[in-house]
Amino acid sequence: MKANTVAYLRCITCGGGLLMDDVTEESNGDIRSGKLICEQCGAEYPIEDGIVDFLAEVDLVVRSEIEGWEKMYSPKTVEQRPEWVLSLPYLTPEIDPDEDSRIVWKRNGDIFHQMVKKLGLTGGERVLELGASTCWATQQWVEYGCEAVALDVTKNLYYGIKSGQLWMDDRGSYFERMLCDMHKLPFEDSSFDIIFACAAMHHSSDIETAFREIGRILKKGGRFACIAEPLSNIIGETQVGEHEIELGINENSYTIFEWKRAIRGGGMKPEPFLDYHYRDDKTGLAKLRAEKAYSPNPIKRLIKSLAFSDILPARLRVHINMLTSQMSCFNVVAVKQ
Ligand SMILES: C[S@@+](CC[C@H](N)C(=O)[O-])C[C@H]1O[C@@H](n2cnc3c(N)ncnc32)[C@H](O)[C@@H]1O
Ligand SMILES: [Zn+2]
Numbered sequence: 001m002k003a004n005t006v007a008y009l010r011c012i013t014c015g016g017g018l019l020m021d022d023v024t025e026e027s028n029g030d031i032r033s034g035k036l037i038c039e040q041c042g043a044e045y046p047i048e049d050g051i052v053d054f055l056a057e058v059d060l061v062v063r064s065e066i067e068g069w070e071k072m073y074s075p076k077t078v079e080q081r082p083e084w085v086l087s088l089p090y091l092t093p094e095i096d097p098d099e100d101s102r103i104v105w106k107r108n109g110d111i112f113h114q115m116v117k118k119l120g121l122t123g124g125e126r127v128l129e130l131g132a133s134t135c136w137a138t139q140q141w142v143e144y145g146c147e148a149v150a151l152d153v154t155k156n157l158y159y160g161i162k163s164g165q166l167w168m169d170d171r172g173s174y175f176e177r178m179l180c181d182m183h184k185l186p187f188e189d190s191s192f193d194i195i196f197a198c199a200a201m202h203h204s205s206d207i208e209t210a211f212r213e214i215g216r217i218l219k220k221g222g223r224f225a226c227i228a229e230p231l232s233n234i235i236g237e238t239q240v241g242e243h244e245i246e247l248g249i250n251e252n253s254y255t256i257f258e259w260k261r262a263i264r265g266g267g268m269k270p271e272p273f274l275d276y277h278y279r280d281d282k283t284g285l286a287k288l289r290a291e292k293a294y295s296p297n298p299i300k301r302l303i304k305s306l307a308f309s310d311i312l313p314a315r316l317r318v319h320i321n322m323l324t325s326q327m328s329c330f331n332v333v334a335v336k337q
Helices: 003-008 060-070 099-120 135-141 159-170 208-218 243-246 256-265 282-290 298-308 314-324
Strands: 018-027 030-039 044-048 051-053 128-129 146-150 176-179 191-197 218-232 268-272 331-336
Touching: 018 218, 051 159, 051 331, 060 243, 099 135, 099 191, 099 331, 128 135, 135 146, 135 159, 135 191, 146 159, 159 176, 191 208, 191 298, 208 218, 208 268, 218 256, 256 268, 256 331
Parallel strands: 051 176, 128 146, 128 191, 146 176, 191 218
Antiparallel strands: 018 030, 030 044, 044 051, 218 331, 268 331
């Protein structure tokens, strides 16, 4: 980590300021090894491979998440290769033969760029990515001219925060990497212009707390954006990864009302934006139909077809989709008031 990043960090135990200590390895101003010490309570946070570790005392829910991802990736998969990570989010059949996986990644990549356009960056924004995993999006933020921080609870290369190094070595970029739980963020109030998450917020089993923390560290007028989060429809139907749940990963699905309430609770004004929802993706749409994501109920089907037609204005379609679908992905930009 860079020495000047310490200026906006604080202790997760008591909120006190942090001091750098025991620096044993430094390269080009990047501290590779050392520790941060709280000047108030004395808590210590180690720095290893340039990554600060705030995970010493996580709760059982987060512990289960960390162990779940370790189990998920204990058999070697196609994903555990530098070239796979470095191709994200636009995988080719040569890199990943699994078409379903390629469709979802492409969808997330497309929504990401739509969202960035909506934000209208002016350059130099400080961005925090929650649940950054492979850091594909953190790298994109840097390429868009932002100063970025990647944060996750998983450490491992290829599916955790250590993947950040792959991008930095390959692209000659730099971003901060932190191991930390999103419910207890180690940053001073009003530290960020943008806070972002892709398919990560639903891993919070306490979104009220998560959004209060996000609101605290966001500057007034700053934006929170999350994309590709699962959504329960109004009668509670949902589709989340069953295999992940079996492994102990926290796969939650909230309704549009729950998301909005939690975001407002963090002092932000939410504005959901176009639900991409495979609408422009013929293959994805066919797959959804094949998987019977479409309701057999004719009234619901009528509502759904309206949501997919161009008769209605885009904003209304987004809302119909979010209320009725089990496969909808929730995308929102929210402004800190
Ligand atoms: C479905 S993955 C999405 C990863 C990445 N954003 C992407 O687009 O590929 C969810 C990520 O959220 C992380 N996560 C889960 N609970 C978390 C928590 N409490 N704090 C921070 N990150 C968390 C997981 O470790 C995982 O990397
Ligand atoms: Zn402290």
